[in-house]
Amino acid sequence: xxxxxxxxxxxxxxxxxxxxxxxxxxxxxxxxxxxxxxxxxxxxxxxxxxxxxxxxxxxxxxxxxxxxxxxxxxxxxxxxxxxxxxxxxxxxxxxxxxxxxxxxxxxxxxxxxxxxxxxxxxxxxxxxxxxxxxxxxxxxxxxxxxxxxxxxxxxxxxxxxxxxxxxxxxxxxxxxxxxxxxxxxxxxxxxxxxxxxxxxxxxxxxxxxxxxxxxxxxxxxxxxxxxxxxxxxxxxxxxxxxxxxxxxxxxxxxxxxxxxxxxxxxxxxxxxxxxxxxxxxxxxxxxxxxxxxxxxxxxxxxxxxxxxxxxxxxxxxxxxxxxxxxxxxxxxxxxxxxxxxxxxxxxxxxxxxxxxxxxxxxxxxxxxxxxxxxxxxxxxxxxxxxxxxxxxxxxxxxxxxxxxxxxxxxxxxxxxxxxxxxxxxxxxxxxxxxxxxxxxxxxxxxxxxxxxxxxxxxxxxxxxxxxxxxxxxxxxxxxxxx
Numbered sequence: 401x402x403x404x405x406x407x408x409x410x411x412x413x414x415x416x417x418x419x420x421x422x423x424x425x426x427x428x429x430x431x432x433x434x435x436x437x438x439x440x441x442x443x444x445x446x447x448x449x450x451x452x453x454x455x456x457x458x459x460x461x462x463x464x465x466x467x468x469x470x471x472x473x474x475x476x477x478x479x480x481x482x483x484x485x486x487x488x489x490x491x492x493x494x495x496x497x498x499x500x501x502x503x504x505x506x507x508x509x510x511x512x513x514x515x516x517x518x519x520x521x522x523x524x525x526x527x528x529x530x531x532x533x534x535x536x537x538x539x540x541x542x543x544x545x546x547x548x549x550x551x552x553x554x555x556x557x558x559x560x561x562x563x564x565x566x567x568x569x570x571x572x573x574x575x576x577x578x579x580x581x582x583x584x585x586x587x588x589x590x591x592x593x594x595x596x597x598x599x600x601x602x603x604x605x606x607x608x609x610x611x612x613x614x615x616x617x618x619x620x621x622x623x624x625x626x627x628x629x630x631x632x633x634x635x636x637x638x639x640x641x642x643x644x645x646x647x648x649x650x651x652x653x654x655x656x657x658x659x660x661x662x663x664x665x666x667x668x669x670x671x672x673x674x675x676x677x678x679x680x681x682x683x684x685x686x687x688x689x690x691x692x693x694x695x696x697x698x699x700x701x702x703x704x705x706x707x708x709x710x711x712x713x714x715x716x717x718x719x720x721x722x723x724x725x726x727x728x729x730x731x732x733x734x735x736x737x738x739x740x741x742x743x744x745x746x747x748x749x750x751x752x753x754x755x756x757x758x759x760x761x762x763x764x765x766x767x768x769x770x771x772x773x774x775x776x777x778x779x780x781x782x783x784x785x786x787x788x789x790x791x792x793x794x795x796x797x798x799x800x801x802x803x804x805x806x807x808x809x810x811x812x813x814x815x816x817x818x819x820x821x822x823x824x825x826x827x828x829x830x831x832x833x834x835x836x837x838x839x840x841x842x843x844x845x846x847x848x849x850x851x852x853x854x855x856x857x858x859x860x861x862x863x864x865x866x867x868x869x870x871x872x873x874x875x876x877x878x879x880x881x882x
Contacts, residue, residue: 453763622712
């Protein structure tokens with residue numbers, strides 16, 4: 401069963417994607433009931449999720465909402481690696497919790513038809529707090545009925561530069577003036593190595609899902625005018641574009657120069673972040689949630705954390721990236737015994753108190769980014785959020801242009817090897833002709849979309865390749881259809 405990546409919350413047009421789930425932690429511990437029989441008992445609500453950084457916040461919030469709702473709310477945390485199977489088994493047994501996080505990996509249309517979800521009815525005051533361009537037909541709504549709640553802002557990145565202040569100072573580098581381009585980054589790595597510090601790590605291993613997302617980000621910052629290989633203006637797949645080649649060649653140079661911590665080629669996200677938080681490296685390329693994830697692993701490390709922007713090939717280049725409207729983070733189960741109270745519980749996540757709790761956890765930023773500046777979060781996290789506010793823009797999406805695209809997405813298939821697998825193969829030496837393999841990925845992606853469009857049309861959907869063409873897109877700005 402596939403799992404929804406962090407990126408899946410942020411504009412993948414509800415495509416099913418294998419990879420790392422949205423939770424950043426690795427704990428196998430659960431809080432709350434540890435796996436109940438679902439939210440069937442009268443006057444009780446069960447709430448399951450996989451957001452490791454929010455465990456204490458959600459445990460405490462369950463207690464507060466028990467009083468507010470007049471129902472006993474029990475929160476249960478599942479490790480991201482175990483949540484999909486646990487949710488699937490609960491669904492098969494008709495024992496789903498009333499409220500659960502989106503880690504299933506199915507497009508909304510499949511969740512509705514498969515009787516996974518109940519219509520979400522949020523109070524008017526909650527709806528008024530949700531920013532524009534957040535709720536979207538085909539992503540959080542279907543047939544004008546709201547099913548999913550988008551907990552996180554789309555203005556975030558999986559590919560920021562996180563540093564160890566002490567190590568950078570030892571190497572004569574200024575944590576407050578981090579490298580921003582490839583040349584500066586390589587120079588920083590050389591100075592760290594000369595000071596006896598292993599320069600860096602990143603999550604190259606596992607299924608390649610994280611490095612896939614990061615290469616997509618870096619390609620955008622390198623000038624690729626699209627998202628996940630798809631050009632905005634023409635609707636064509638172009639993973640073989642120069643921007644992708646430039647990014648992967650840069651990673652290859654870092655790898656061949658032995659700037660990466662030994663074992664990096666096999667590291668999962670948790671493996672890499674654990675090394676960073678333990679002080680084994682000077683630099684870790686990770687998402688905006690790195691501060692919270694590192695704090696959860698090594699609380700005393702927090703004071704050593706510094707952050708920098710996504711890297712660009714050439715100094716002075718705008719580090720712009722693009723994201724789609726946020727996907728659903730929470731659902732109410734189709735067979736919830738108390739869907740009204742479950743909806744109110746989800747609605748409470750939009751309160752200022754809960755969003756401040758999210759900020760304190762320093763994971764993915766909440767919908768209300770304005771709360772971050774005056775929060776108690778560390779400066780490195782605030783700096784990262786500010787960078788994303790200024791450099792992450794809303795992209796055009798076929799599913800927003802034509803909601804029938806959801807039927808295309810339901811027939812899409814994961815393409816392998818994907819970008820992350822190609823990076824793994826190229827760095828490891830099994831792939832010799834990088835551009836050739838990227839071209840194969842472009843062609844396979846085009847073919848898969850073509851078969852999905854044909855299948856969607858046969859079921860009555862009014863879709864075509866033109867739905868993916870946005871000739872009016874402009875770089876460096878939120879997309880507004882002309």
